Amino acid sequence: MRALSVSEPWGIDQIAVIEAPDPAPGPGEVLVRMRAVSLNYRDLLMVQGMYARGPAMGGPITPFSDGCGVVEAVGEGVTRVTVGDRVATLFFQRWISGPPTLAGLVSALGFPIPGAGSELQTFSEQGVSKVPAFLSDQQVATLPCAALTAWRGLFEDARLQPGDTVVLQGTGGVSIFGLQFAHAAGFRTVVTSSSDDKLARAKALGADHLVNYRTTPAWSGPVREATGGVGADFIMEVGGGGTIQESMKAVRIGGHIAIIGVVAGAGEAFNPASLIGNSAKLQGLSVGSRDMFEAMCRAIELHRIGPVVDKVYPFTQAKAAFAAMAGGEHFGKIVLEF
Incomplete structure (x- = not known):
């Protein structure tokens, strides 16, 4: 599979498309074939080496917390989703409900957990959620953080x-x-x-x-x-x-x-x-829990709220997408497609 990677000396120009082995889901995990990811300001800080919880502590990293994909395989004991389900990744993989905790806040995708910026990625079954069917893959990819x-x-x-x-x-x-x-x-x-x-x-x-x-x-x-x-x-x-x-x-x-x-x-x-x-x-305020995400999705479906996707790039053009974000060119969200 192909994946995005960035490492020292950091910066948009250091983003690379690499070849990596296809991952396999372990117990309680799901394998997702990614269709789209969206950019957040956090991602820009991360690839620039300015995000305190990420690059400052080492690299390389697989960026992006926010993505949409389809479940391709499930590990032993998985019950939340099945093969073929379309899901969004959750920003915090272990913040399920209730108020924020340290354990939840250190489970963010991109760092310390490898992010969604690859053609295939494994996630905890607790760290993905089904999404409104009327939304496009690009639109779903904008939901987890922003x-x-x-x-x-x-x-x-x-x-x-x-x-x-x-x-x-x-x-x-x-x-x-x-x-x-x-x-x-x-x-x-x-x-x-x-x-x-x-x-x-x-x-x-x-x-x-x-x-x-x-x-x-x-x-x-x-x-x-x-x-x-x-x-x-x-x-x-x-x-x-x-x-x-x-x-x-x-x-x-x-x-x-x-x-x-x-x-x-x-x-x-x-x-x-x-x-x-x-x-x-x-x-x-730092994003939210899975319960909050699923409540939001119910409201989005009820009111037919369509996320605003302003710019779309192939994931191999991540450098151009980050340059657009850094220049403040966008209205709404910037998305990469796989």
Whole structure:
């Protein structure tokens, strides 16, 4: 079989397509023939040698946590799936239910467990899940990280009601899923972006308010205006230190800010005293459990939510796909096909 591999000195140019022996499933494992994988910002950090839990501790690695494939063989004792089932890989292979634990959080695909970036791969039967039949393979491959992160932030961690205001920063995978889920749930949505073209596409997906943060860097002002001065109930914070100050200005008293990314860099130092002033909740968020994933899939099927796949490449062109992600060219998700 062919597989993607990356190792020191790290970087997009170090991604290679290698020949490797076909794996075989052991007891409790399934062998999956992969059809598609999707890119996450974590994958970019990993191949660049900037992901603390991965390359810094050695290599080479098989990247990608998010994939769609078909079960080709099962090991002894497998009961969750059968040969021929189409499944998604789960980001955390051992986080089945309940709150996050250390054991669950160290079971992420890509590192420390070899990822889905190969034509054939074995996974624990507990680490795959059946998926809605109406979705394409490309769409299924976008669900395990970006979709589930948005889902958990909106419906597991926050206590939102229809009519509440949700701010989605940018138009990457998590934020676009957040927009789609929020729209289906009856939330008022505010989308920020540096591109008017991308904002227009967000409007077509149901965004209620649009803010170009390049022309309006103090985007908390329009958020306050849209909410009658009250502020947003929920903010999907993907920028990190580079945007957290504006998020604190935009959130309402007692509101919820979900910290899921650091794409805007370090930014200014954050003063935690500002949290005291408005009783806001600032919560780190790292994907979710299998139970959360399956609840999300039921909602996707009920509302016929179609994940937005913006760019598709053959898996042998992974370098081009990562370059597109690094350049911020995408709206929604980037996918590799096998």
